[in-house]
Amino acid sequence: MSFPGDQEPPRYAWYDLDEALELLAVLEDARDALTDSRHLAVVITLEAQIRTSAIDSTSTTRREAPMPTEALRASEAARRLGIPTKDLLRLIHDRMIRYVMIDGIAHVPVDAIDDYRTRVAS
DSSP, X not given: XXXXXXXXXXXXXXXXXXXXXXXXXXXXXXXXXXXXXXXXXXXXXXXXXXXXXXXOTTOOOOOOOOOOOOEEEHHHHHHHHTSOHHHHHHHHHXXXXXXXXXXXXXXXXXXXXXXXXXXXXX
């Protein structure tokens, strides 16, 4: 890749919080559009196979764990709340809605949506 005048691209890009949340919301929506169109189905399947094979296969002890509540991606949680993804990301950032981190990405448990609705309604 070449840049005008042999300039290198900037090493860092700085965003204020609103710009970062807007960018994250757009990226979340784009990822969901790709997922919904099934273009990423093969990649997701392959990733799941890799993750499964990466689990310590030497351990033969199986442990029963309680089934956690379903965790939703930010865009799906926002859709269920009827708000833009950016607004949900702001709620997460401000710790106004409970979330869990999965692979470094904030997800909202289904029951957290109900908790949030109850809190807002009262």
